Amino acid sequence: MTHIRTTIARGWFVMILVSWNFGLQAQRFIVDKGEINFSSNASLEMIKAASDKVTGLIDPANNQFAFLVNISTFRGFNSELQRQHFNENYMESEKYPKATFSGKIIEQIDFTKDSTYEVRAKGDLDIHGQKQSRIIKSKLTIRNGHLVIESDFIVPLTDHIITIPKIVSQKIATEIEVHFKSSLVHQK
Amino acid sequence: MRKAAGIFFFTFLLLQTAMGQVPFFQKYYLLKKNEPVQVNVIFQDKTGLIWLGTNRGLFKFDGITYRQFHVFDNLPDENVTALAEDSLGRIWTGHKNGKLAFFEKNQFHAFEPPEGSAAHEISDILFDKKGNLWFSTLNDGLYYVIQGRVYRLDEQEGMPDLFVYDIEEDRHGNVWAGTDGGVAVCTLTDSKVSLTVLDDHHGLPDNIVKKLAVGAGDTMWMGTEDAGVIQYDPATHKYKPMTRGRWDYGAVTDFAINENQIWISSQQNGLMVYERQADHLKFYDATTGRGFVSLTTLLRDQEGNIWAGSKTGVMRTLGDQLEYIEIADPPKMPILSPWRWIIKATFGFPIVRACSSATSMKTEESPPSNNSSVLLFSFIPSSVCLLTPPGMFGRDYTERELSGSIR
Numbered sequence: 001m002t003h004i005r006t007t008i009a010r011g012w013f014v015m016i017l018v019s020w021n022f023g024l025q026a027q028r029f030i031v032d033k034g035e036i037n038f039s040s041n042a043s044l045e046m047i048k049a050a051s052d053k054v055t056g057l058i059d060p061a062n063n064q065f066a067f068l069v070n071i072s073t074f075r076g077f078n079s080e081l082q083r084q085h086f087n088e089n090y091m092e093s094e095k096y097p098k099a100t101f102s103g104k105i106i107e108q109i110d111f112t113k114d115s116t117y118e119v120r121a122k123g124d125l126d127i128h129g130q131k132q133s134r135i136i137k138s139k140l141t142i143r144n145g146h147l148v149i150e151s152d153f154i155v156p157l158t159d160h161i162i163t164i165p166k167i168v169s170q171k172i173a174t175e176i177e178v179h180f181k182s183s184l185v186h187q188k
Numbered sequence: 189m190r191k192a193a194g195i196f197f198f199t200f201l202l203l204q205t206a207m208g209q210v211p212f213f214q215k216y217y218l219l220k221k222n223e224p225v226q227v228n229v230i231f232q233d234k235t236g237l238i239w240l241g242t243n244r245g246l247f248k249f250d251g252i253t254y255r256q257f258h259v260f261d262n263l264p265d266e267n268v269t270a271l272a273e274d275s276l277g278r279i280w281t282g283h284k285n286g287k288l289a290f291f292e293k294n295q296f297h298a299f300e301p302p303e304g305s306a307a308h309e310i311s312d313i314l315f316d317k318k319g320n321l322w323f324s325t326l327n328d329g330l331y332y333v334i335q336g337r338v339y340r341l342d343e344q345e346g347m348p349d350l351f352v353y354d355i356e357e358d359r360h361g362n363v364w365a366g367t368d369g370g371v372a373v374c375t376l377t378d379s380k381v382s383l384t385v386l387d388d389h390h391g392l393p394d395n396i397v398k399k400l401a402v403g404a405g406d407t408m409w410m411g412t413e414d415a416g417v418i419q420y421d422p423a424t425h426k427y428k429p430m431t432r433g434r435w436d437y438g439a440v441t442d443f444a445i446n447e448n449q450i451w452i453s454s455q456q457n458g459l460m461v462y463e464r465q466a467d468h469l470k471f472y473d474a475t476t477g478r479g480f481v482s483l484t485t486l487l488r489d490q491e492g493n494i495w496a497g498s499k500t501g502v503m504r505t506l507g508d509q510l511e512y513i514e515i516a517d518p519p520k521m522p523i524l525s526p527w528r529w530i531i532k533a534t535f536g537f538p539i540v541r542a543c544s545s546a547t548s549m550k551t552e553e554s555p556p557s558n559n560s561s562v563l564l565f566s567f568i569p570s571s572v573c574l575l576t577p578p579g580m581f582g583r584d585y586t587e588r589e590l591s592g593s594i595r
Contacts, residue, residue: 106368106396120396120413122351122368133326135396135413135439158499 027186029058029111029147034182036069038155045171049076049086054182058147060111065121066102067182090162090172096129101136109140116141121151130160147184152177213496213503218247218254227497230487231271231279238489239279240502241268246281262296264289270323272313282310282323303338306331314355314363320376322363324352330365330372334379346383347372348395356400356408364408366397371410371420386420391427393418399442409450411440417452417462430462431469444486444494451494453483459496 034054040047051074056067071093077083087093103123117140124131138151155176157164164172218225218240229241240247246257246268259266263281270282279291280299286306288299299305308328315321321333329342329350341347348369356364363374370387386392392410399411408420416435419428429435430450438456445451450462459472482499489495494505 027060027111029060029184030187031056031067032146032183032185034067035180036074037179038074039177040173041177042173043170045078047076047078047082047172049074049083051075054180056182056184057187058105058149058184060109063105063109064103065105065123066100067180068098068100070098072097090164091128096127099125099127101125101134105140106135109142111142111147114143125155127155128160128162132159145186148181149184150179150181152179154178213505215501215503216249218242218256218501219244224500225502226499227484227502228267228269229271229485230495230497230502231273232487232489233273233279234277236490238495239271240497241271241281243267246271257291257296262289262298264296264298270310270313272315274315274321275319280313280321282313284309286310286325286328288313288323301333301336301338311353312355314357316357316363316376317361318376322355324355324365325350326353327351330355330374332363332374332376332381334376337379339379339381341372341374341381341383345381346385348385348387353398354400356402358402358408359406364400366400366410368396370395371397371400391425392420393427393429396439398440401443401445403445409443409445411443411452413439416440417443417450432467437469441483442486444488446488446492446494451486451488451496453486453496459483 031054033052034056035050035052036054037048037050051069053073054067054069056065058065071091072087074083074086077086101121101123103121106120106122107117109117109119119138119140120135121138122135123133125134125136126132134153136151136153138149141148141150155178157172157174157176164174226243227240228243231239231241233239238249238251240249243266244256245259245266246263248255248257257263263283264287265283265285267284268281269284270280272280272282274280274290276292281289281291281296283289286308288305288310289296290299291297306323306325306328309326310323311326312324313321314323323331325331327350329340329347330352331341332339342350347365347367348371349367351368352365352372354366356366358364358373361376363376365372365374370385370390370392373384373386374381375384387395393415394412396413397410398413399409401409401411403409403419406422408422410418410420412418414435415429416437417430417440419430420426421428437452437460438454441453441455443450443452448464450464452460452462454460457471461470461472462468463470483496484499485497487495487497489504496503
């Protein structure tokens with residue numbers, strides 16, 4: 001009898017845990033579409049590239065977020081050789097395949113209310129295997145249960161130990177301008 | 189003829205040397221071959237020694253020589269992120285890996301309480317008036333130690349956030365902690381802490397408070413992410429921004445109060461000086477010298493000099509008599525757009541203003557008639573010279589007095 005009671009109790013506990021976990025997950029927003037653009041505006045050359053292979057999520061329960069992009073998915077550049085140099089020489093994308101930004105949104109937001117918020121996303125920006133603590137200002141729009149986040153920021157190459165040979169120093173900027181935009185939907 | 193050529197050549201050499209320097213700061217090279225070192229924290233102990241916590245260990249500087257300490261010297265981690273001195277004169281180090289150590293009898297000893305150490309980077313260490321040790325962490329809350337026992341304050345205890353940048357003790361013995369969620373004011377009674385939170389619900393202009401400093405009376409200065417430097421008066425519960433209007437000069441990384449000046453470092457605008465009486469903000473922009481835009485920490489030393497640590501090294505102001513005047517001063521100096529720097533100096537005779545471009549130097553204000561042609565240059569980092577018809581005048585800032593005229 002005691003055994004049966006214990007089993008029933010365990011069953012209830014598992015059910016509660018599953019439904020609680022499901023409830024939490026249902027609150028999360030995951031990336032539906034996302035794009036990261038970057039431009040290097042040096043004195044002798046402008047280089048632009050973009051990737052739409054962005055994954056990530058925002059968890060309103062604790063304001064935490066995480067975004068990821070595979071370095072090798074960036075397309076654009078001024079030539080195929082340039083893309084090759086980007087992956088092999090500068091970003092070393094075989095060794096450091098991903099760039100990530102994870103942390104939490106500083107401002108408290110009502111994710112159930114349609115509105116536009118200016119928020120600060122604070123977290124670790126991990127590029128080229130080098131983490132930097134960053135606070136990135138972003139615009140967050142909530143409309144009909146969908147969420148759009150957009151931000152512009154600068155990535156100094158020295159912060160992530162990306163070294164540029166002197167011979168091409170006038171063709172590659174020391175600070176890269178990044179534009180990020182992503183739409184997120186409720187996780188099903 | 190040879191003598192004239194020699195003088196010309198010597199002057200030319202001096203000028204060339206001067207072009208590449210910013211004469212207002214002395215840069216220190218901590219490692220051989222001028223390797224960059226990220227300076228996380230600068231601290232001056234009671235004996236006047238300067239300690240530099242860096243990503244390449246700890247440096248002790250006596251004004252002439254450095255001594256570097258590594259993990260081989262028992263430091264728990266090469267990356268030193270916080271420094272403090274206890275009542276026994278021992279230097280304490282906080283590290284990126286969350287560990288602490290103290291320097292005693294010429295060696296480091298790990299601080300290893302039974303409860304374990306913090307899980308994240310130590311951002312600041314403080315010994316309060318009663319001698320209790322406090323340390324803050326980036327993302328692991330605030331800790332305090334009483335009678336060898338470690339206590340942790342987190343969100344359950346009422347901390348507004350676990351990311352604590354700076355801690356400061358006020359005149360009443362309360363410990364203030366600047367966090368990502370506002371300021372926590374901690375009052376310690378026996379071994380228990382009661383917390384009061386100051387945040388945007390209580391009028392705080394920005395919840396991200398990165399630096400705290402005790403002001404006049406009971407006031408507290410706060411350096412914020414987006415609202416600049418503000419002053420809080422606990423008596424009136426009022427916040428007063430340092431500058432009028434909106435702060436558009438970037439996230440404050442640190443600030444140091446030097447009598448009527450507030451030196452501020454920001455990520456976007458580098459180094460700024462706010463003249464409190466004149467209500468004027470002065471900028472040291474990137475063109476005046478490298479290293480200003482990546483400043484991490486500031487310190488006002490016992491002599492009133494300002495030390496600035498950056499991602500690449502450390503610099504120090506050369507002295508009070510040498511004043512940097514920013515380039516952007518159009519009404520007075522319309523000709524100065526191509527100039528790289530301008531300074532105002534007092535050399536025992538009336539003030540001389542001089543400026544430098546990439547190719548020449550020139551006075552902007554007429555000095556005394558017998559000094560109508562003045563060249564100003566710095567041929568070693570710690571000195572500034574004026575070349576005038578009566579002779580050459582120099583000031584050695586390591587000696588902090590006029591070295592005399594050379595004719």
